[in-house]
Amino acid sequence: IAGITQAPTSQILAAGRRMTLRCTQDMRHNAMYWYRQDLGLGLRLIHYSNTAGTTGKGEVPDGYSVSRANTDDFPLTLASAVPSQTSVYFCASSGQRGDTQYFGPGTRLTVL
Amino acid sequence: GESVGLHLPTLSVQEGDNSIINCAYSNSASDYFIWYKQESGKGPQFIIDIRSNMDKRQGQRVTVLLNKTVKHLSLQIAATQPGDSAVYFCAVFDNTNAGKSTFGDGTTLTVKP
Numbered sequence: 104i105a106g107i108t109q110a111p112t113s114q115i116l117a118a119g120r121r122m123t124l125r126c127t128q129d130m131r132h133n134a135m136y137w138y139r140q141d142l143g144l145g146l147r148l149i150h151y152s153n154t155a156g157t158t159g160k161g162e163v164p165d166g167y168s169v170s171r172a173n174t175d176d177f178p179l180t181l182a183s184a185v186p187s188q189t190s191v192y193f194c195a196s197s198g199q200r201g202d203t204q205y206f207g208p209g210t211r212l213t214v215l
Numbered sequence: 216g217e218s219v220g221l222h223l224p225t226l227s228v229q230e231g232d233n234s235i236i237n238c239a240y241s242n243s244a245s246d247y248f249i250w251y252k253q254e255s256g257k258g259p260q261f262i263i264d265i266r267s268n269m270d271k272r273q274g275q276r277v278t279v280l281l282n283k284t285v286k287h288l289s290l291q292i293a294a295t296q297p298g299d300s301a302v303y304f305c306a307v308f309d310n311t312n313a314g315k316s317t318f319g320d321g322t323t324l325t326v327k328p
Contacts, residue, residue: 107258134314145219145304145318146259193258201314203249204306206258 105129107207109194115213116184124179124210126194134200135177136161137169139190140209146193152177153200184214217242217317219307227325234292236322238305241286247308250279250290253321254301262290262303292324300326 110125128135133154138146138161148161152171166188168180177196181188191211195204218241228234236250246267251259265272265279265288272279278291288305304321308314 138318143320145320147318148316199314201247201308201310201316203261203264204316205261206251208258209256 107194107196107205109192109207109210111210112208113211113213115215116181118185118214119183122181122184122212124181124192124194124212126177126179126207127175128177128194128196128205128207129175130196130205131174132196132198132205133174134197134202135171136195136197136204137167137177137179138193138195139163139188140193141190149179149192151200184212186214188212189214217245217307217309217315219305219317219319223322224320225323225325227327228295230295230297230326230328232295234290234295234299234324234326236290236292236303236324238288238290238307238319239286240288240305240307240317242307242309242317243283243286244311245286245307245309247310248279248281248288249306249308250277250288251304251306252299252301253304259304295324295326297326297328300324 107128137149150169194207197204249264250262253259263274302321304319
């Protein structure tokens with residue numbers, strides 16, 4: 104059982120480019136989340152999904168979009184990357200919203 | 216909204232000593248709490264959790280204490296080992312508000328051999 108996987112592990116991206124970060128879980132969890140982690144700041148929620156087919160905005164949603172076509176996958180898209188989106192991105196999942204969240208290994212993204 | 220803060224950004228202890236990491240939260244409706252450990256270059260790893268109907272929970276070498284009166288949460292690590300060196304942060308959940316979660320910034324624990 105892999106748990107949660109994320110891809111890519113790291114990426115350097117030119118500003119203005121489109122980028123999709125992938126997240127897959129095999130725990131059949133209903134809820135999934137995307138966070139960004141910046142130095143000196145706690146994890147900040149970007150978007151979440153309570154169940155397949157639904158999504159919601161978190162604390163810092165601007166510049167990001169998500170989709171939840173099925174239970175396992177929750178991709179995060181940056182439509183036009185900007186340098187302020189340089190960060191480490193973590194995907195997480197939980198059985199239900201409010202349950203223990205389990206995190207993926209993260210994607211380190213640098214936007215130049 | 217909820218604010219979650221850790222009392223110390225860094226903590227250095229000697230191998231074999233006990234470590235205590237503290238967390239304060241602001242929302243009295245918070246009802247579920249988790250401590251995570253994050254090693255360098257890795258994702259946060261679940262350590263232990265506690266619900267608001269408890270004030271203490273023990274795991275293997277770890278204990279979480281919850282004081283709802285002063286809205287304070289602590290993680291105690293017994294006989295700290297070099298492998299415990301990591302960033303520790305608390306997560307606070309409000310299940311009266313659709314399970315909204317807030318994460319603390321993290322305390323960096325360094326264990327000296």
